[in-house]
Amino acid sequence: MSFQPVVPITGYAGWTFLTRTLDRQETLYAQSPEISRKIQYFKENIGKITTAEALVADRRLLEVALGAFGLDGDIDNRFFIKKVLSDDLTDPKALANRLADKRYLSFSKTFGFNNPAGPATGSAGFADRIAEAFGKKGFEVALGEQDQSLRLALNLTREIGKIADGAVSDDGKWLSVMGSEPLRRVFDKAFNLPQAFAALDLDRQMDTYRAKAARLLGVTQFDQFGSADVQERLIRRFMVHSEIEAGPSGFGPAQAALAILMS
Template sequence: MSFTPVLPLGGYAGWSLLKRTMTTQKAAFAAVSTSKREEEYFRANIGKIKTAEALVSDRKLLKVALGAFGLDADINSKAFIQKVLEGGTLKTGALANKLADKQYQAFSAGFGFGDFATPRTQLSTFADEILTAYKNRQFETAVGEQNDDMRLAMNVERELVTLAGKSTTEDAKWFTVMGSKPLRAVFEKAFGLPSSLAALDLDQQLSVFKSAANKAFGATSVSQFADTTKLDKLVKQFLIRSEVAAGMTSTSGASNALQLLQAMQGN
């Protein structure tokens, strides 16, 4: 038995409906979509894990650990994962800090193997923390299977609030946005920027993103999206532009089909 998220509408109207029913839908999804054995195994064994090597050696635990950070696809890259975890995040040259995908930075910091003598797996609240994140990510994936724009909207709400609140420089925050495929996709669509922007020099891209943010929201910073009003506006712009683009594609496809049919009839 499984629960499929209910998404009767697309676009911003569908997003508003999903937001209103999110708590109920997440609870229903978690109740039937996460294996009880999987959850019980994680709770019973994660506290025994004190090294990165031990974690990557247990596939069942690693599946949940990676899934909590949206890194499920890399489960077979054990040597790489171990290196990321053992390097931690507190040292400037740590591998996790160098990677474009900042989920690895969050993953390494979340477990603390390379940063502390006693990893975070020993905390009494750790299992609940990771399992909650895992279930939320699984719900997002289920939503994305029906509507990827909704998944991207959920991701940006979670990730952008955390990023906006960090003490790093605004340029560093923008580089994080630019290096994250889900975040970048939302900003590019919301700002009406072409995907070809990625071909430009990074500093040029940074300038474009800042200028677009200032034009749309009155400030060049990423930190401004800690304001839920601005965050909501960003998501709304993304979904509306995405829906319009999809409609244009659909219309173009229908027009091409009509022209083909007319040509066939003429022949």
């Protein structure tokens, strides 16, 4: 039987329980037989891989590589992945540069198959870093099978700080959120935005995000999302609105009281 995250309660109360037990649960997930075998194979063999073609040819290695970036759904799109990894990233027309989802760009940069100095696959600590990320992302997937809202919230805590600390403009950071479906889902729910919002002009979307962030969270610069306190306030709003949308079965007295206090 595969590892199952322990989530005894839904909503924001479930989130607080998860954060208290997260380190232990992630460790147990990584140590489960199936996952530990995949990690061990990756660590033993990734250093031998020097081309994108070689990586996509080994499904077991590719599974861990993609999983570390949350891209495991592309495991069968080998030609696409090979191009993402092979294109020259100094070319603005490179596929990874043109894709709205910047996880692909991060994936390509991290492996560095088109780096003149050679790929990163054989460098010290590389296999450990990818294996650790694979374990954390895999735990998120397992968590999502029980509670998708908790998975989205956990993903946000891993990704939003990287964007906040990035060396790009404030506009560029908002665009990174807008280009990530998992992050958008958290922001849109926390800000109570309708599904049709995503169809608006990008400038209007960005203006709305900024206005909502300032009014609801006191955030005037995206860098402030690097703060654990700001992230927690965003997640609290997201979890409460998710409970409201779930209806009576998922929205009990404690959650209702929290929603009233938040308003």
